[in-house]
Amino acid sequence: MAPGSSRGPASPRIGRAGTPIIVADPAWRRAVPRGERMAARAAAAAGGAGCVVLASDRAVKRLNARHRGRNRPTNVLSFDPPAPGFGGDIVLALGVVRREAAAAGRRPAHHLAHLVVHGALHLGGHDHAKTGPARRMEMAEARILRRLGLPNPWKRAISRGHT
Numbered sequence: 001m002a003p004g005s006s007r008g009p010a011s012p013r014i015g016r017a018g019t020p021i022i023v024a025d026p027a028w029r030r031a032v033p034r035g036e037r038m039a040a041r042a043a044a045a046a047g048g049a050g051c052v053v054l055a056s057d058r059a060v061k062r063l064n065a066r067h068r069g070r071n072r073p074t075n076v077l078s079f080d081p082p083a084p085g086f087g088g089d090i091v092l093a094l095g096v097v098r099r100e101a102a103a104a105g106r107r108p109a110h111h112l113a114h115l116v117v118h119g120a121l122h123l124g125g126h127d128h129a130k131t132g133p134a135r136r137m138e139m140a141e142a143r144i145l146r147r148l149g150l151p152n153p154w155k156r157a158i159s160r161g162h163t
Contacts, residue, residue, distance in 0.1 A: 019043040025056040032108045042113040045144050046120030050087035060093035076115040078122040090119035114153045117144050
């Protein structure tokens with residue numbers, strides 16, 4: 001049997017650069033085939049993370065309410081590292097990711113990669129609250145995704161920002 005072939009729903013898979021990918025909602029495996037691999041590649045390309053958690057909208061809604069005071073799911077949450085030298089965590093909501101990908105006419109795997117990169121850049125100090133830093137962050141995302149052979153998510157974007 002291949003290593004990891006009998007992983008349970010929350011068993012971690014270690015990605016490149018040592019980033020564990022945790023599938024907390026098994027529906028990710030049906031919705032985004034090889035999503036764990038895509039998340040690991042994206043995290044490594046963006047500099048890594050403590051772990052990437054592929055979760056449900058419900059779980060992300062709870063985290064978003066607890067940590068940001070917003071009682072709704074969002075596409076990606078980034079949590080600062082517990083101490084210097086440790087990577088922060090990235091949590092993604094399956095339903096939001098799927099809806100956003102469909103609305104933008106993108107593959108869910110490509111949107112997943114974009115959001116992992118987005119979350120990792122937040123952990124690295126990037127922000128998009130103001131126009132200048134937002135543009136720099138978008139350019140960094142596009143550059144990293146290009147290195148992965150993925151399309152630029154901003155090429156045909158009509159509006160900026162995320163939910």
